[in-house]
Amino acid sequence: MPSRKTRVAIIGLGRMGSTIDDEGHTKYPYSIAASTKASPHLELVAGVDIIEEKRTAFTKRWGIEAVYQDFGRMIEVEKPDLVAVCTAACLPKPANSSPGPDHRDDSHADLTVALAKMNIPMLYVEKAMASSMKRADEVLKVVARDDLKFNTGVLRRFxxxxxxxxxxxxxxxxxxxxxxxxxxxxxxxxxxxxxxxxxxxxxxxxxxxxxxxxxxxxxxxxxxxxxxxxxxxxxxxxxxxxxxxxxxxxxxxxxxxxxxxxxxxxxxxxxxxxxxxxxxxxxxxxxxxxxxxxxxPVVRCLEDLVQSRATGQPTKGNVQLTHHIxxxxxxxxxxxxxxxxxxxxxxxxxxxxxxxx
Ligand SMILES: NC(=O)c1ccc[n+]([C@@H]2O[C@H](COP(=O)([O-])OP(=O)(O)OC[C@H]3O[C@@H](n4cnc5c(N)ncnc54)[C@H](O)[C@@H]3O)[C@@H](O)[C@H]2O)c1
Structure with missing residues (x-):
């Protein structure tokens, strides 16, 4: 593992980003924030959410003052090494169905493509990577570079x-x-x-x-x-x-x-x-x-990104495999x-x- 800690930022400060540990699923760190804090190789540096109360709660809980509404601004200022995308896939909750046949929102694919183009070296993206194969193909195209390491939240793999x-x-x-x-x-x-x-x-x-x-x-x-x-x-x-x-x-x-x-x-x-x-x-x-x-498994998944970047080996949930699944x-x-x-x-x-x- 590299001697310098990997700087982690989270987009989406809800359950998977910040609070799921409170639900008692496991006694091991589960949210990205808790898992980052638990690893000697990772450092939590920033959070992004469109909802102000989520940002405030994140600061209070994890002691991170660097919270943003806009992820682009966060990247510009904080320059994280690893970004975790923890938004809901097609619309923010509590939505659980599409508003109409022309609706094609796809937050995981949108953010992944944008972050890859901003040259973020490591990405953790919640599943599914995309809501159609058309968008999955686009993600595959921008992420499939040797210098970009990618895993998704299919955690039994880790x-x-x-x-x-x-x-x-x-x-x-x-x-x-x-x-x-x-x-x-x-x-x-x-x-x-x-x-x-x-x-x-x-x-x-x-x-x-x-x-x-x-x-x-x-x-x-x-x-x-x-x-x-x-x-x-x-x-x-x-x-x-x-x-x-x-x-x-x-x-x-x-x-x-x-x-x-x-x-x-x-x-x-x-x-x-x-x-x-x-x-x-x-x-x-x-x-x-x-x-x-x-x-x-979340600590292992995040550390796999760091390890893979250090060694040049593929991640355990690399983008080609994730695209195929x-x-x-x-x-x-x-x-x-x-x-x-x-x-x-x-x-x-x-x-x-x-x-x-
Ligand atoms: N891998 C796992 O075990 C696991 C467990 C729980 C959730 N998940 C996945 O994590 C994702 C999030 O689920 P959750 O339960 O944490 O949802 P949640 O609603 O609790 O949290 C999502 C957060 O993202 C914020 N958000 C939405 N769009 C945003 C944007 N464009 N920019 C910044 N913030 C934005 C919302 O305001 C919300 O606070 C889902 O895809 C879910 O399937 C995975």
């Missing part, structure tokens, strides 16, 4: 318990990978961007060749190339190497990787991992699996609009907009 399972799968402990299953009801852009990313991560990020899926409820109608709210969804993914993945819209955020000689199930949102291997009667027997104690996610909606058939990646049409926050 969770050391999930990394331990990825390692066990890669070491051949369950034989040849056959299928992956995710369990939990979820919306497409807010939730399944995480589930698809995690499935891909667990099996070493092979190419996703095709997807199929349904938006729920199945009888709901969607018109044109604009989906005005973030729909619940189910999907099937086909990865290179004939690996299929499925989501089951029930249960509580669990994942199972099934191979030719065994399987690993991550229970209860990653809190326990169970390895089962074939016994001599054709069933499963449980075997010990090395476990690790969770450390903050976003394409699979939007592909689920394309499949639904095409009657639930398989659609190949890359998608032919890039203009489908899916509202989400």
């Amino acid at each position: 969770d050391n318990r999930y990394a331990m399972v990825r390692k066990a799968v890669a070491s051949g402990s369950i034989g040849k990978i056959l299928s992956v299953v995710h369990y939990a009801p979820s919306t497409l852009m807010h939730g399944h961007i995480h589930s698809i990313d995690t499935i891909s991560f667990l099996i070493g990020d092979p190419t996703i060749e095709a997807v199929r899926g349904d938006l729920l409820p199945r009888e709901a109608s969607f018109f044109g190339r604009h989906i005005d709210h973030d729909p619940r969804a189910v999907y099937q993914l086909r990865f290179a190497g004939n690996i299929d993945a499925y989501t089951v819209p029930a249960g509580k955020w669990e994942f199972e990787v099934l191979g030719s000689e065994g399987c690993i199930r991550l229970l209860n949102n990653g809190s326990l991992a169970v390895l089962r291997r074939e016994n001599d009667r054709g069933g499963w027997k449980e075997e010990p699996l090395k476990t690790v104690r969770l450390t903050s 976003t394409e699979a996610c939007i592909g689920v909606a394309e499949s639904h609009l095409a009657g639930g058939t398989w659609v190949n990646l890359p998608l032919l049409d890039r203009d489908l907009y899916i509202f989400h926050v």
Whole structure:
């Protein structure tokens, strides 16, 4: 790690930027502000929000006087090394649907493109990176430079318990990978961007060749190339190497990787991992699996940007990978609009907009 601390600024001083730690999801630092304060390599220097009370609360809580309404001015004055984009994606909350068919706001894509053009060296961007493939393509184009490091908030990719399972799968402990299953009801852009990313991560990020899926409820109608709210969804993914993945819209955020000689199930949102291997009667027997104690995925994600900048290596959630996962996610909606058939990646049409926050 470099000897000088990395100067971090946050755009969007709401839950993910500043206050989510109060909700008790985890005892490890979760907001960008708390995670920055917890790292010896990072220094919190500024915050930006369009709402004055959020700026005032941020100053009071984190002792940061440098707060701004305008992010351009903040960059000019503070010259941060790393900017975290923590705004809601398509409209500030509490909006949860699009005001009309021509609405195409896309805060994550807009800010990413603007910040990349201002030569910010490191970006953390909340998911999804964009609300259409057209905007994701634009982000890919401006971010895909060796001197710009990029990660998004798909945090299981930075969770050391999930990394331990990825390692066990890669070491051949369950034989040849056959299928992956995710369990939990979820919306497409807010939730399944995480589930698809995690499935891909667990099996070493092979190419996703095709997807199929349904938006729920199945009888709901969607018109044109604009989906005005973030729909619940189910999907099937086909990865290179004939690996299929499925989501089951029930249960509580669990994942199972099934191979030719065994399987690993991550229970209860990653809190326990169970390895089962074939016994001599054709069933499963449980075997010990090395476990690790969770450390903050957000700290790891931010430090990954710094490490990657220092070494020149790609980040763990680099923009090419994030673009590919976003394409699979939007592909689920394309499949639904095409009657639930398989659609190949890359998608032919890039203009489908899916509202989400
Ligand atoms: N990765 C995760 O685990 C995780 C957890 C929570 C939220 N999120 C994501 O973080 C994003 C924000 O969610 P939240 O729950 O923190 O929302 P929030 O509404 O609590 O905070 C967003 C803040 O951004 C501000 N804002 C909006 N537009 C702005 C702009 N153009 N410039 C400056 N400030 C602006 C709003 O005033 C608000 O204070 C969403 O995309 C959400 O999906 C991710």
